[in-house]
Amino acid sequence: MKKILITGGAGFIGSHVVRLFVTKYENYQIYNLDALTYAGNLENLTDIEKSPNYTFVKGDIADEAFIMELFELHQFDGVIHLAAESHVDRSIEDPMAFVRTNVIGTVTLLNAARKIWKGNWEGKRFYHISTDEVYGTLGAEGLFTETTPYDPNSPYSASKASSDHFVRAYGETYGLPYVLTNCSNNYGPNHFPEKLIPLFINNIIHNKPLPVYGDGNYTRDWLFVIDHARAIDVVFHQGKNHETYNIGGFNEWKNIDLVRLLCGIMDDKLGRAKGTSAQLITFVKDRPGHDLRYAIDATKIKEQLGWEPSVTFEQGLEITVNWYLENGDWLNNVTSGAYVSYYENQYLIN
Numbered sequence: 001m002k003k004i005l006i007t008g009g010a011g012f013i014g015s016h017v018v019r020l021f022v023t024k025y026e027n028y029q030i031y032n033l034d035a036l037t038y039a040g041n042l043e044n045l046t047d048i049e050k051s052p053n054y055t056f057v058k059g060d061i062a063d064e065a066f067i068m069e070l071f072e073l074h075q076f077d078g079v080i081h082l083a084a085e086s087h088v089d090r091s092i093e094d095p096m097a098f099v100r101t102n103v104i105g106t107v108t109l110l111n112a113a114r115k116i117w118k119g120n121w122e123g124k125r126f127y128h129i130s131t132d133e134v135y136g137t138l139g140a141e142g143l144f145t146e147t148t149p150y151d152p153n154s155p156y157s158a159s160k161a162s163s164d165h166f167v168r169a170y171g172e173t174y175g176l177p178y179v180l181t182n183c184s185n186n187y188g189p190n191h192f193p194e195k196l197i198p199l200f201i202n203n204i205i206h207n208k209p210l211p212v213y214g215d216g217n218y219t220r221d222w223l224f225v226i227d228h229a230r231a232i233d234v235v236f237h238q239g240k241n242h243e244t245y246n247i248g249g250f251n252e253w254k255n256i257d258l259v260r261l262l263c264g265i266m267d268d269k270l271g272r273a274k275g276t277s278a279q280l281i282t283f284v285k286d287r288p289g290h291d292l293r294y295a296i297d298a299t300k301i302k303e304q305l306g307w308e309p310s311v312t313f314e315q316g317l318e319i320t321v322n323w324y325l326e327n328g329d330w331l332n333n334v335t336s337g338a339y340v341s342y343y344e345n346q347y348l349i350n
């Protein structure tokens, strides 16, 4: 029985990874460690929470004494590390929360793994999940590869870049067996409605303005979250130690084109006349330091590990929109309380 620690498993991507591992690997004991911040939600996991190979642990990855105790108690064989502060706009408001969780939290986990594994690396693996945002911004041409120099522009991406460097350094200095992936923008069910796609779905449902930053000509490469979880499974089991893999959707969209596509889908689903939702589009003040374009060259993971996306963007968006329409309670629960003051502050609503 392997013991695997998944951090951030109550969040968006983490919950899909937890579900995949709990259902696919009955011979693994999966420990989901999550602090349940505003972004962590155990409702994401109600379908698997009673599985015999699943345990939830509430705790903070930056709490050194607690983490050391947890690692000593359970002697994990592997760590899949997703816990993070993940929203760029929040990082502009409060960078220290990002330093604490993303940098100090990651180093705290690395230290604990190093201490309990004591150089006996056989069968051990530390998998750090990161983002393509560490590479900074692309111009109109080109793609991020695994050798693109780091050039982060936001406090979020700077904190993720820093954590990536620590992971690499633990590999070089102590020999810690790690793998690292840098993934493009995810979308799908259970995505907290502060990020573009779920925020806009929620606003369309409630006939609220769709705040497009700047001129909307910013480009992102979108990947369905379940395809990211599949990639994480492949890299965890087949990736080579001390290697980085880029994960992407081969799916670039300008924000404004994506928003118009989404508006059209929502008009159909909600039985509204064509063009109704697009009238909600409102151009607002740009995000400071806004990266123009992200796009991933995912050739390495495709050629070396045989992974590629399994759904098209049209299929993924259809599943996503249906999920939000069928899960109104989930959406209402996460958009009440503290979310309201965050939203009002972010978009300066009186």
Ligand code: NAD
Binding pocket: 007, 008, 009, 010, 011, 012, 013, 014, 033, 034, 035, 036, 037, 038, 039, 040, 041, 059, 060, 061, 062, 081, 082, 083, 084, 085, 086, 087, 101, 105, 129, 130, 131, 132, 160, 182, 183, 184, 185, 186, 187, 192
């Ligand atoms: P999320 O914000 O939805 O979830 C993060 C989870 O981490 C939450 O459950 C939260 O409670 C938990 N957490 C936060 N601080 C913690 C702490 N101090 N201790 C323990 N748990 C804590 O994020 P996500 O979108 O699911 O992203 C997961 C990971 O994937 C992150 O590392 C992120 O950088 C990376 N990533 C995200 C995307 C994307 O598009 N969302 C793309 C590439 C990489």
Ligand code: TYD
Binding pocket: 088, 089, 185, 194, 195, 196, 197, 199, 211, 212, 213, 214, 218, 219, 220, 255, 287
């Ligand atoms: P987001 O979902 O926050 O992801 P990231 O910043 O990590 O790429 O934003 C995706 C794109 O959408 C990004 O270019 C910023 C833009 N955006 C808006 O135009 N309006 C919004 O309200 C939000 C949240 C994002």
